[in-house]
Amino acid sequence: MPQSIEEHVGARIARIRKQRGLTQQGLAIRAHVSKSLLSKVECGQKPASPALVAACARALGVSTSELLGQPYADDLRRDRIDTLIQPIREGLENWDVALDWETAPRPAALIWTDVEHALEQRRQARYTDMVRTLPVLIDESVQAVHTSTGEEQRLAYECLAESFRCVFTVAWKFGFLDLATVALDRLAWTAPRADEPGLAAMHAVLRAQTTMSSGRYDVGLRVVDRALRDLDGQQSRRPAGIEAMRGMLHLRAATIAGRMKDRDHADARLVEAQALSQVTGELPDFGVTWGPVNVAVHAVSIASDADDFGRAIELAENVRIPRDWTRSRAGHHWIDLGRAHAWSNHPEQALDCLHRARRIAPQQTRYHPTVRETVLALKRRERVRSSSLSRYAEWVGV
Template structure:
């Protein structure tokens, strides 16, 4: 991967960092971009080159188009989309992987866990940089393993496919997402983990969202709830609660207020029994349920939207929640604010979402739609709104 060594890139990074509102320190930029502080310092001083991948995560953290930082003014945010064919190729050979090395099982566990951490942190460029090779390696390990050793590898495949799916779905590659979900459904039963099977049912809902088949999606989730394990241990409680959260959201999209209320109530009851955490790759707990309450209100629309504003009036998601989930809260809130005539508040919420998880925010279709609406409503407004709309490719 080429490294840009031109010192002007570092000066541009320092400039955009200094004009952020609020201004970012080098440490804050390093934390937001998941880059070492020393690396940021050297880049800004022109003492170190910067790869395209690093430049992109820095640009995301600053909320600017990567082209604004490059000397050559290259094309905007194409790295994730350009990597999708490699993901597609990796899963095309899931049953006939090419020969090659396989790392020890513990190393594979570490790699899969790292990808899952990137997913909940909305670090999609990091995922696409490693997942194609990891998926191929896992498939190779799975098919080479004796029958009695395949269950553990099947579980790793499910988790890795889920991280890849997060990128595909967020990038709008719904056909690729659907293929990854079918592979999850293929591998999950062999893993023999009921909580993992429930998590796949949770993710499968994406295909119904993409097709706008909300009633069918609700039916599929309720079938998954019927077959889910009894909620006894923390993992099974969280798995069942996550299914109820998801069912509430898709019921809201189906404008079924009664079903949405029922599933939210069930999710709240289960959330009170476990601490807020990430279980089988899904954040679950009281705060996550509250975020989903906002999503349900926005999905139901009309006179339900006010409920989203009520929740947000005296509550904000904790910093301990995964970045992707926190940014989703502000994206949903922005839509509720826009619909109720609070355009300035909506823009502020979108900016908060971008600050929390820039890659997730930029890829979210609602952000593009709402930024375009705000731009039309506030034609004579500041350059900040115009820059935001250009950053997320709003039209």
Template sequence: MSEQPHQIGQRIATRRRARRLTQTQLAAAAYLSVATIRAIERGARRPSDMALETIAAALGVDPSALLEGHVGTERRVRAALPEISSSIAGYDIPPDSPMPPLGQLATAVTGAESWRLAAQYGRVAQSAPTLLTGALAAFHAADGRERRYAARLLASAARTADAAAYKYGAHDLSARLIDLMRWASAQADDPLLEASASYVRTETFFAAGAHRTGLKALELAVDQGPVATTPQSIAALGALHMRAAVVAGRLGDSDAADVHLDEARSLGDQVPEGIYVGTAFGPESVRIHEVSVAVSLGGDHVGRAFDVVHEWTPPKDLPAERRSGFWIELARAQLWGNRREDAHESLKVARRIAPLHTREHPWARETVATLRRLRRADDESLTSLAEWIGAI
């Protein structure tokens, strides 16, 4: 028998109070109205799949903790992928759809970007086809300055859609979305946006295991990038160096990784932590990438990761996806360093921060599977985590 709305609402209210959140705070974090939260909690309204998942993400739990057996996100993302693919099939051909008002489109793009940074992939995937279709219509219908502005919105829409495609293993579609982002960035005549596209393009090289080519592409993007004279340009170059350091680590080139980390660190010290052209950058993001580099270099370098986190963890105002990625990579280092209890705890933190991101991360799944093999199989907490993440 399906659970009644009041049962779901009670669980949400209990979790909210345990987190010491007001209904207003939960509504803001879940991108829902206060009236919707109130109606759901008192059982007057059954939450949709999307609402349930955004509430779960805001509470730092998996949706199945609020509704047993819930598997909505993956189903919605995979159902949306063909429509996303169709929406960009002829991106260079003017569509028949009407041009939306640019202000309305900009608001929608900004909202979708916030979902991407919060790792809310279900919302991203469902909104992406309409967002991409609207952005393409605006681009082809506009001219002059408005056309360049529409191109920037199109690039952002493509990047947002790519987040869902890449995380759920649709790498061919991801590569096409990144090509669209690069094309739109060139149409926008915006060096900062082109640097951002080069940053995102690294996903294609990660998926193909073409790390050497990926490093060359990033170093070329650095050479051709904007001059570091403004916070935005400093952040654009710094992000490229962060990414290049991780790719160099995957290659096992510790010297190149250190060179790029030093450059990223120097640039990070010049700007406050923030979101620049869709990418988080600043001193805190560089620290997270120091851990990423150590893990990329392999088990012999775990000491570098432990040095970073000796008296520091990512602050809560960083994007959820970035913070959860930090704990996932730290768990990998802790496993290699024979700190298995710590690795288990790190994965639980990652799950609380961004459940959907953690569940789809291959390193998280691999670490959980290894922990369960090495530790007692009757460890209920670990077994529960392994079942949730799909490791058993």
């Protein structure tokens, strides 16, 4: 098995650090982390938190995806997902130019029906099915924009914006950060033309997500707070959806604050989100998973990201995920909890969580860097060879 497959994040940090001619002390100073923590991460004794990965990536001049080992090219080729990415890249080449079609595009309402289906595939983590439809949806939405006026044109812009949002999701999930950046830029151009404040808020949620990857937490919080101010007094065709987006912005701020190790700020944002969720209940507006359950799983995720594994496990005891809940969010919860159990020396519970994630959202789980890191940690620590862990590791590709 190639060394790169078995290489955990800490080992990648050490390898690239040495290629840069840096000592551990030198990298620790540049990344503003302790040398002791960096040493333990490099040798696999401590987990590489998202905040540490972002800090080391900035200090080393590489992307976080390189430290995480993404995209997993060999595995993507094995599952033939890599062949679906190129048509997406080509589809993003046009977002503002009308073409000479011999036939008119479908009415925007019909295109919107397919976009809603793609959004549901996104929420249920059926990414392969979603990606196959996106290039056509983008082309048809662009053409509809240029051949219509009034409300028909506005809806066509909304179709285009949501299609770009779906591209961002799949590109981000599979580690194609360059493609995700392009999709985010396209969404920034399209959302205002759709004349729907919820889409502008969605762009802010996604942009703040990218700042977490780069470690620019100050920018992320400013993006969130500006978007929250912009929502004040806005009229929307989906008023409840605006409250959902307001809540999602607070959750994004809570996650950022957690990675900044500002627990008080993170908890305050979670309180804001929880208060909104009690008013709205569970809502799927703008393709998001919003409601009290999502606030609760975010609290678990934030604690796990901060390496506060005991708190993550304790908070998870009060989480009750509905049977029909969004698969992408449910799968992510079990991934986060599996990480917490693995580093709390609960290998059986950790593997059980990973199996749950696989059953709920297999594509998301197989290509999630946290899953691979958790599996590698379990393999390093196992005292007696586990056939269940071996089979899971083979399925993941480590």
